[in-house]
Amino acid sequence: MRGLRYAVLASALALAACSSTSNIPDPSPLPVLSKNTPAKLLWKNSVGNDTIYRFQPAFFGDDVAVVGGNNNLALLDRKTGRTKWQVKLEQEIAGGVGVGNNLVAAGSLKGDVIALDLTTGKTIWSVKTSSEVIASPLVERGLVIVRSADGKVSAFSAEKGELKWVYQRPQPALQLRNYAPPVVADGIVYVGQAAGRLSALALEDGRVLWEAPIALPRGASDLERVTDIVSPPVVHADMVCAVAYQGRVACISTKNGSLVWTREISSWAGLGIDERHVYVTDVKGHINAFERNTGRSVWKQDKLAYRFVSAPAVLGNQVVVGDLEGYLHYLDPEDGSLVGQQATDGSRIYLAPQSVGTEALVQTRKGSLYLLGAQ
Numbered sequence: 001m002r003g004l005r006y007a008v009l010a011s012a013l014a015l016a017a018c019s020s021t022s023n024i025p026d027p028s029p030l031p032v033l034s035k036n037t038p039a040k041l042l043w044k045n046s047v048g049n050d051t052i053y054r055f056q057p058a059f060f061g062d063d064v065a066v067v068g069g070n071n072n073l074a075l076l077d078r079k080t081g082r083t084k085w086q087v088k089l090e091q092e093i094a095g096g097v098g099v100g101n102n103l104v105a106a107g108s109l110k111g112d113v114i115a116l117d118l119t120t121g122k123t124i125w126s127v128k129t130s131s132e133v134i135a136s137p138l139v140e141r142g143l144v145i146v147r148s149a150d151g152k153v154s155a156f157s158a159e160k161g162e163l164k165w166v167y168q169r170p171q172p173a174l175q176l177r178n179y180a181p182p183v184v185a186d187g188i189v190y191v192g193q194a195a196g197r198l199s200a201l202a203l204e205d206g207r208v209l210w211e212a213p214i215a216l217p218r219g220a221s222d223l224e225r226v227t228d229i230v231s232p233p234v235v236h237a238d239m240v241c242a243v244a245y246q247g248r249v250a251c252i253s254t255k256n257g258s259l260v261w262t263r264e265i266s267s268w269a270g271l272g273i274d275e276r277h278v279y280v281t282d283v284k285g286h287i288n289a290f291e292r293n294t295g296r297s298v299w300k301q302d303k304l305a306y307r308f309v310s311a312p313a314v315l316g317n318q319v320v321v322g323d324l325e326g327y328l329h330y331l332d333p334e335d336g337s338l339v340g341q342q343a344t345d346g347s348r349i350y351l352a353p354q355s356v357g358t359e360a361l362v363q364t365r366k367g368s369l370y371l372l373g374a375q
Contacts, residue, residue, distance in 0.1 A: 028285070028305045030327065031338055038330055038342035039315055039372035042359070043081030048072040048367040054179045054350040056096025056136045057361050057369065063118070065099040067106055068367035073097065075104065075121065078359075081371060085121040089114060095179060096136030098144065101158040105144045107133025113146050115161060125161035129154055136181040138189070141203060145182055145189060153182060153191055155206060165206030169193060174222040176245060176268065178230045179351075185235040188254065192229030196244040200257060210257030215247020231270025231311055234278070236292065241278050243267045249280050251295065261295030270311030270352060272319065277333060279312035279319055287312055287321060289336060299336035304329060311352035315360045316374025322349025326364050328372075344368060 048055075048068020057066040063084070064076040071093050074086040091108035098105040102118045111129040116122060131150040138145040143164060144156045153167040175194040183190045188209060189201040196215030201208060217225035227247040233240050239260060243249040249271065250262040265288060269281035277289045277298060285305045289298040308324040312331075318339065319331040326347050330340030347365035354361045358374040 025306045027307045027324065028303060030325070031303045031329075031341070033338055033341055036340050037375060038328065038340040039318070039320065039360070039374060041342075042371040042373045044371075045076060045081045045083065045369045046367050047074050047086070047369065050347065050366050052365075053094040053134070054096075055093075055363055055367075056181070056351050057354055057363050058097050058099045058136065059354060059356045059359075059361065060099040060118075063099065064361060064369075064371075065097045065104045066363065066369060067093050067095075067097050068363075072367075073104065073106060073116065073121070075118065076369070078371070081369070087116065087121045094132065095134040096181070098137035098139040098181075100139030101142055103139065103144075103158060105137040105139055105146075107135070107137055107146055107148075109134070111148060113137060113144065113156060113161070115144060115158070127156060127161045127163070134177065134179050138182050138184055140184045141187075143203065145184070145203075147178075147180070147182055147191065149178070151194060153189070153201065153206070167191075167199070167201055167206045167208070169197070169199070169211075171195075172217070172222070172225070174226055176226060176228045176230050178228065180230050180232045180270075183232050183235060185240075186254070190233045190235065190240055190242075192231065192233055192242050192244075194228045196227035196229060196247050198229065198233060198240070198242045198250075198252060200240075200254070212250070212252045212257045212259065214242045214250045214252075214262075215244035230268050234271055234273040236273045236275070239292070241271060241273060243271050243280055245283070249278065249290070249295075251278065251292070260293075263290060263295050263297070269309060272312035272314055272352060272355075274314045274333065279314075279333075281309045281311050281321060285309040285323075287319070287331060287336065289319075289333070301331055301336040301338065303338060308348065310349050313353040313355040313360055315353065315355050315372060316358055318374070320353055320355075320360060320372075322351075322353065322362060322364075324348045328353075328362065344370060 051069035215227040
């Protein structure tokens with residue numbers, strides 16, 4: 001347990017930069033379940049090795065694009081997990097990948113954006129941005145959209161890497177390191193910002209459609225006033241929801257940016273959404289469910305407290321999260337009860353499983369990949 005305590009401390013300092021060993025609680029013990037119904041394991045593969053970076057894989061049709069330690073980037077067959085190609089990039093990669101328009105895109109710590117041919121893995125183009133890129137690029141409608149660490153959102157031509165538009169708003173003096181990629185839906189790019197603001201941009205030209213305050217900075221010191229959105233927004237129907245550290249969760253109308261509902265909660269892990277609920281992992285590792293249309297609190301699961309739980313993902317009729325020991329935990333969306341548990345390779349699962357339909361892809365700190373199928 002002592003090793004876990006230090007792992008929690010290191011993660012807390014990296015993410016929140018605001019604590020000491022004396023006030024970091026020990027992780028909750030691994031829950032013991034009387035009945036275990038985990039997801040089906042469809043296949044397992046690996047890419048790279050142990051890393052401190054948060055790599056996020058990406059689905060694209062019959063392919064899965066992944067990046068791992070030692071700058072390894074690979075394309076896998078979605079049905080079998082077989083590696084189609086793998087390359088080692090010269091640049092140091094620190095985030096996930098984007099895929100679309102017959103290319104795979106990744107960003108580097110030196111601000112490079114690299115586009116590779118989806119079929120062969122050969123580099124098509126490489127361009128420089130203004131600062132490090134630790135969020136996954138987004139590839140959509142002929143554009144590669146990149147969020148850099150200085151808060152800029154840049155759109156490049158997928159064909160040649162030409163700069164098409166740039167968006168930036170003023171940044172606060174102190175902010176958390178942000179791995180959250182932009183999210184696109186119905187021609188709108190949603191970007192969670194420092195200081196708790198959510199921006200909606202037109203995909204074709206980057207113009208601002210609306211901006212909404214998810215959380216308002218408060219407190220006497222810069223540290224107390226940190227209210228950054230450091231996880232991707234989620235979109236369902238005509239609603240987009242986001243959550244801020246030291247702030248709140250809020251759901252906004254996609255049409256005009258008007259507030260639908262808000263609840264006080266602090267999170268750096270993030271949130272998930274389905275037709276009925278918004279699920280949020282808070283800073284204590286509690287998973288909270290709110291009614292999607294009203295924000296009414298439905299349930300809270302606290303048995304995973306301080307296990308550095310990932311954001312929730314919806315997989316079939318279950319909600320799934322990962323933790324710092326590499327366990328996947330499955331919850332009943334009706335009442336939040338723990339209904340399943342699944343071990344991986346023992347290393348931390350930083351980010352929410354990437355869920356599409358009845359499948360979800362999980363990547364661990366050691367670079368292991370697991371494709372899960374809904375029960």
